Amino acid sequence: MKNSFVKLGGVLFLVGAISAGVLAWLNDATSDIIAKNEAMASMKPEILEAVMPGSVLFSDYEDAALIDSIKAENSKFVNLLTAVDSSDKELGKVIRTWSTVPGYGGDMELFVGVSPDGKITGISVVSHSETSGLGTRTLEPAFTSQFVGKDAGAEITAFDAISGVTKSSNSFLSAVNNAIDIYSKFLK
C-alpha cells in the first residue's frame, strides 16, 4: 500500500516536473517577444504616427542612469524613450514632459519626437485639462504641425499662438521648450 502511494505520487510528480520544466524554458524564450507585443498594443497608432512617423513602438531608453540624472535636474521631465520601426531600427528619441507654464486647467503633458539630426519630428499631447473646444485646439495638427522640422537645439520663441487660446498655447510651447532644453543639455 505504502509503495503504491510512493509510485503514484512519484509518477505524477515526474509528469508535473517535466511539464513545468518545458513551460519554464518556453516562457523564458518568449517573454521578451510577448512583452514587446504588449507594449506595441498599448500604444495608440495615431500617437506613434503623430510623434514619429513610421514608428511602431516607443521602447525604454537603454541608459537608465541618464534618465535618472535628467529627472534630478528637470522636475517636469517624465521619461525618455526610443522610437523604433517594425524592423527594430531606431528612428529617434521621444521626450515625454510636462509643461513648465500651466495652461488654463493646469499643466499639459506632451510627447516630443526628435530625429537623430536634431529636428522635431512631431508632437502629441498625452494629457491635459484644457477647455474642450478652446484649449483643446492646441491638440490639433493645425497648431502642432508648426513645430515639426524645427531645430531641437534652440529654444523656440516665435510661434503662432491660437487667438483666444493664448494660455493653452503658451503652456504647450513651454512643454516643447522644456523638451528642447532636455535635448540640448543631455542628448545633443
Added chain:
Amino acid sequence: MNKFEIFKNGITKENPILVQQVGMCATLAITTSLLNGIGMGVAVIAVLTGSNIVISALRKFIPDEVRIPAFVIIIAAFTTIIDLLMHAYTFALYQALGVFIPLIVVNCIILARAEAFAFKNGVFDSAIDGLGMGVGYLVAMVLLSSIREILGNGSILGLRILPEAYEPMMMAVQPPGAFILLGLLIGAVNYLSRKKKA
C-alpha cells in the same frame, strides 16, 4: 481500423462538433469570423495531436489510478505552450481569441480522446487520431464561422463579398445566431448522412 479510417473517423463519423457535440463553449463564442475559426481550429489540432502523442507514449508508465490527473497536466502543458507561442508570434489572433485559448484545456474532446484512444493505442495511431479529430473540429469551425461572417458581416476573411446593399444580419454574429446556425448546420449534416445511409 486502418490508418486512414482512424483519420477519417474524426472528420465524419465522430466529428467532435457536428456529431459528438462537445466543446461547444468556444465553438459558439469565437466563430464570429473565419479567421478566428481557423485560428482556433489550428490551436486545437496542435494541442490534441501533441497531448495524444505524449499520453500514448507514456501509457505504460502512468498507472491507471492517476491517469486523469496526469492527462490534465499534459493537456494543460500543451495548451500553455500554444498560448505562449500565439501570444509571441500571432499577436492579433491571440487578442481576437482571448480567453478561449487557455480554455482549450477544458475542451472535452481532448480529455475524451486521451481516455478513449491515446491511453489504449500506439503512438502513431494516436497521432493520427488526434490529427483526424482536430481536422474534424477545424472543418466544423470553418463551416460555422464562414456562415456567420458572411451573414453577419457580408465578408469572408475580412474581404467584403456581398454588395453594399446587403444589410448585415447582426444576429448571425451574436450568441443567439450562433446557437441557431449551429443547430441548422448539425441538422443539415444529419440529414445528409442519413440520406447516404438509406
